[in-house]
Amino acid sequence: xxxxxxxxxxxxxxGHRVAAVLATPASETDRIAVLCHGFLSGKRSATNKTxxxxxxxxxxxxxxxxxxxxxxxxxxxxxxxxxxxxxQANTALDLVRQKGFSxxxxxxxxxxxxxxxxxxxxxxxxxxxxLKCPVVDFAEELRLTxxxxxxxxxxxxxxxxNLMGGTERIRLRYAFYEDCLRRIAYEPAKTITAPTLxxxxxxxxxxxxxxxxxxxxxxxxxxxxxLLPGADHxxxxxxDFNRMTTLIADxxxxx
Numbered sequence: 001x002x003x004x005x006x007x008x009x010x011x012x013x014x015g016h017r018v019a020a021v022l023a024t025p026a027s028e029t030d031r032i033a034v035l036c037h038g039f040l041s042g043k044r045s046a047t048n049k050t051x052x053x054x055x056x057x058x059x060x061x062x063x064x065x066x067x068x069x070x071x072x073x074x075x076x077x078x079x080x081x082x083x084x085x086x087x088q089a090n091t092a093l094d095l096v097r098q099k100g101f102s103x104x105x106x107x108x109x110x111x112x113x114x115x116x117x118x119x120x121x122x123x124x125x126x127x128x129x130x131l132k133c134p135v136v137d138f139a140e141e142l143r144l145t146x147x148x149x150x151x152x153x154x155x156x157x158x159x160x161x162n163l164m165g166g167t168e169r170i171r172l173r174y175a176f177y178e179d180c181l182r183r184i185a186y187e188p189a190k191t192i193t194a195p196t197l198x199x200x201x202x203x204x205x206x207x208x209x210x211x212x213x214x215x216x217x218x219x220x221x222x223x224x225x226x227l228l229p230g231a232d233h234x235x236x237x238x239x240d241f242n243r244m245t246t247l248i249a250d251x252x253x254x255x
Contacts, residue, residue, distance in 0.1 A: 002026055003056045010095050012068070012088045019043065019072035020065035020092065022099075025056040032101040033130075033252050034092050035064040036085075036112030036119075040164050042071035047109055047132060047245060054249040060105075063096050067115075078158065078171035081179040082114060082138065089119040093126075103127050105252045106194070110207065110233070111135055114185055117215070120196075121188035128255035129196040130248045133204055133233055136189075136211040139180040144208065151177075163206075186218045195222040197251040199244050201231025224251070 005023045012018055021043055033055055035048045043064035052062040067085045069077030093104055105128045108116025113134025120129045135141055143151060145163065154160050154177065159169040196219055200212045209227075216225045226247055231240035 010065075010091060012084070012091050014084070014087070016068060016074040018065050018068075018074070018088055018091070020063060022061065022063050022096075023052045023056055024061045025059045027059055029059050029061055030101055031059065031103045031105075032061040032063055032096050033105040033107055034089070034096060035062055036089055036106070036108035036115050037064065037067065037070075038110035038112050040070070040162075040170075041109070041112075042066050044071075045109070046241070050241075050245045051107065051249055051252075054245065055252060058249070058253045060253060061096075061101065063092060065092050067112075076171070078173050080172065081176055082111075082118070082183040083179055085111075085115045086118045086122075086183075089115050090122065093119070093123065097125070105130065105255060107248060107252065108132070108134060111138065114138055114183070117185040117189050117192070118183060120192045120194055121185070121190075124193060126194040128252060129192065129194045130251050131196065131198045131212075131215075132244060132248060133200040133207045134198065134212065134215065135207055136186060136215045137180075137184045139177060139184065140211070141207060142177060142180065145206065186214060189215055189218045190220055192219060192221050195251075195255055196224075197248065198223070198225040199228065199247050200226075201228045201233065201235060201240060201244075203230055204233045206233040 043066045048064045066073040069075040069080045107130040109132040113131040155174045158173045235241040
């Protein structure tokens, strides 16, 4: 027997189609990690693919999906909100439980980390949570990244610069920012019961380091924080990327 990948889709609470991929190891398992990708990324990100390879080899399945308006999922990206993404993450967890997986881990990268924190705060059926450079207060990060002038342009045009480096502006409604103001995760994090790992580079140029530090202080569950010296937001150095994915895979495997 060899590991299997199955493309599938499910409907979120609003009836939007969400594209996903279920990767199962060669042997039968009741263990699975649901993977939440970052902003302007997708279910087959380098992090998700690497974690899937490592975890499948350890006998753990993975379930990755595209958030609203990204990858192969329904919806215009401009209508994305954190609230909508959390609803999709909750539906994904419910779906894998219906498929017979009983030991559920949750992992989130950057924006997916924010979604994972908020989702984990609402559930008691997770065995662990792993966060890669998680956004905790996206509204603050957006203000710091864009500055006052760009925030004003966003409010008047419903567009933002391409935060991944492209030249074309991206349509994203200012309502996304207003929703982020209502979805700051420090307080919700206090109710998380699943053991939680935070991994971040100490040279992260996107997510302020104080957000992860404040998150670690807010958590009341068993918590481990790993700061990688010299690592940036994308973990662009191969040694940093390997260290980050190994830490997360080991955490998910151990729990």
